[in-house]
Amino acid sequence: MTEIGSPVAQAPAPSSGGANQFDTTKARKQWQVILRRFTRHKAAVVGLVLFVVLVLFAFFGGLFWKYPYTDLGFRRYLPPSGDHPFGTDRLGGDMVSLIIRGTQFSLQIAIVVAVLSTVIGVVFGALAGYLRGWVDTLISRFIDLLLVIPSLVIAAVLVRNSFVVSVTGGGGSNWLLVALYLGLIGWLSIARVIRGMVLSLREKEFVEAARALGASTFRIVFRHILPNTVDVIIVNATLAIAQAVLLEAALSFIGLGVQSPDTSLGLMISQNKNELTLHPWLFFTPFVFIVLISLSVNFIGDGLRDAFDPRQKRVKA
Numbered sequence: 001m002t003e004i005g006s007p008v009a010q011a012p013a014p015s016s017g018g019a020n021q022f023d024t025t026k027a028r029k030q031w032q033v034i035l036r037r038f039t040r041h042k043a044a045v046v047g048l049v050l051f052v053v054l055v056l057f058a059f060f061g062g063l064f065w066k067y068p069y070t071d072l073g074f075r076r077y078l079p080p081s082g083d084h085p086f087g088t089d090r091l092g093g094d095m096v097s098l099i100i101r102g103t104q105f106s107l108q109i110a111i112v113v114a115v116l117s118t119v120i121g122v123v124f125g126a127l128a129g130y131l132r133g134w135v136d137t138l139i140s141r142f143i144d145l146l147l148v149i150p151s152l153v154i155a156a157v158l159v160r161n162s163f164v165v166s167v168t169g170g171g172g173s174n175w176l177l178v179a180l181y182l183g184l185i186g187w188l189s190i191a192r193v194i195r196g197m198v199l200s201l202r203e204k205e206f207v208e209a210a211r212a213l214g215a216s217t218f219r220i221v222f223r224h225i226l227p228n229t230v231d232v233i234i235v236n237a238t239l240a241i242a243q244a245v246l247l248e249a250a251l252s253f254i255g256l257g258v259q260s261p262d263t264s265l266g267l268m269i270s271q272n273k274n275e276l277t278l279h280p281w282l283f284f285t286p287f288v289f290i291v292l293i294s295l296s297v298n299f300i301g302d303g304l305r306d307a308f309d310p311r312q313k314r315v316k317a
Contacts, residue, residue: 037307044303051296054289058103069097077279087281089272095285098268103289105264106245109179110293113244116183118237121190122229126221128191129198140195143188151247154185156256175262178251182244190236194229201225231308235301242297249290265290 038044062069071094078088086095128139146154201207202225210220226233245265251257252266253273260267265286272282 034307038303041303041306043299044306047296047299047303050292051300054103054293054296055107058100058107061100062097062104065097065100067094067097069093069101071097079279080281086285087279089282090275090279095282098263099265099285099289102263102265102268102286103293105175105258105262106248106266106290106293109175109182109248109258109264110241110244112176112179113182113186113248114237114240116180117186117240117244118190118233119187120183121187121236122194122226122233124187125191125194126198126226129195130202130217130221130225132199136195139191143191146185146188151185152250155181155247155251156254175258175264178248178257179244182247182251186240186244186247190233190240193232193236197229197232198225201228231304235305235308238297238301238304242294242301245290245293245297 067074072092074084074088074092074094076088076090076092078084080087084094084096086099088094089098124139124143128136198221207220207224210224215224248257248264249266249269252264253270255270257270258264258267268286269283269290272279272286275282
């Protein structure tokens, strides 16, 4: 019989029993699980790296490139070369510096649109889903009405007939106005998604408990319900960036988007659409950058959707 305090009694229990394994294993936090799922999505990681490179190129490339975008002293229509990797345009401007400038404005527009449309869509969708009744009917019918009309048409009408034009006395619109117009029509889809989620969440026990404790509607919606939809909000905000880039490019292509002296990738395509056969680099260079922005953001959105959704089987935690 072994005495208490003997070396045999003080020997640690073997770890093969399994109980101690649970004691030494640290549970991952939710953000760690999400990050692990995201990093295992190879396309999403590539998209994130590409998007970061594009952002650095747009906002800091002008500090390191040798030619400013205002320099128009070069020969016109120079083909791509070592000195001008993207050639020169019809005015003698260096295309690299112009692409930097255009990418910066396009990204600024996309980010403003994503933030504005997400905020509007989340607020209206949450109110419609939680309050229901005539509020839900009014908001839902308004969304259905706007969804019948193509977004490009609505944006074109807003840009063309804005009250801001009459106030400023000009016929053009700068990049910020275009971003505001696009943001005012880009909230429809996310509002419907949030409404559906709130309709389900409002019947949960934690909402009933908050309501029983006398919590206000504002606190219940924004403190208890919306935090449970943050995954959908993040994914939709990410995808809104890609949609905004494409919609702005379409508006600028038909002459209703960004106007000089501001610029964007869509405006550059519009200005060089007649050069497609003789000087194709003037058209395809901004076109490629639009494609790269859209693809990178869409890949990031796919990765975030898989990372936030525990039902996804393709990317395991």
